[in-house]
Amino acid sequence: MDVASAWRLLLTTTTEKPLLEAASKVPALTLGFWIIKIAATTLGETGGDWVTMSLNLGYLVGTLIFLAAFVVLVSAQVRAYQFSAALYWATIVATTTLGTTLADFCDRSLGIGYPGGVAIIVALLVLSLAIWYRSEGTVSIESVNTPRVEWFYWTTILFSQTLGTALGDWVAGDDRGGLGLGFEVGAAIFGAALVVVGLLWLWRGVSRTALFWAAFVLTRPLGATLGDLLDKPVAQGGLHFSRLYASVILLVFIVLCVAFIPQRAANRSPSA
Known part of the structure; x- marks a missing residue:
């Protein structure tokens, strides 16, 4: 490496990283990725409900708590120099818990029911994708190679998590305009x-x-x-586990998966 190249590398900041290095923070889509993703979304449901319902903090306070965690973790993810499985999945868990409380706040606290909540969140997700596409010309995960696109990515991830929660509640719930199909049928459908x-x-x-x-x-x-x-009463079709107990089990499972399932950074597509 010559002196000029070394000097440019020294002056490179966390917001001006080489594109390929930034892209390496996005994990490859493997079977292990989806296993951890489903476990993380389940933890988001039980963990979010534990904070808002079991601790009786309410949907607004719970949303603000998880929003703070989301901003901190996404900022750390954006500033990171390379892919870290632990940091990435911690950020995903933050989006799942925030998605749970945000969806519940829209569905219940705003009094618009499940259909209204789904409609609002769909609009937010479409808007996020549209702005991202208009700015970058693609919404492919292989294009996540700059700090700005990383914020697009994580915002879209958040809205997709929130929409998933709202959809699940709408299909399974029998109140607030829900379809009343139950949790088992809902899981089978999705x-x-x-x-x-x-x-x-x-x-x-x-x-x-x-x-x-x-x-x-x-x-x-x-x-x-x-x-x-896992955590709903038996009368409502659940297994009635403690939300805290279920959340701890899921957290341990995720930690073990992150530690032992091989993960690698995604390669940036040359056409992205």
């Missing part, structure tokens, strides 16, 4: 939809970017219904 997405992934004619976001949204209501299945 699980079947994920199987369809997985099969479409094998078909090269379908956009991989669209399938990724579809899968990311669908894993959230699957996790939400699984979380509800």
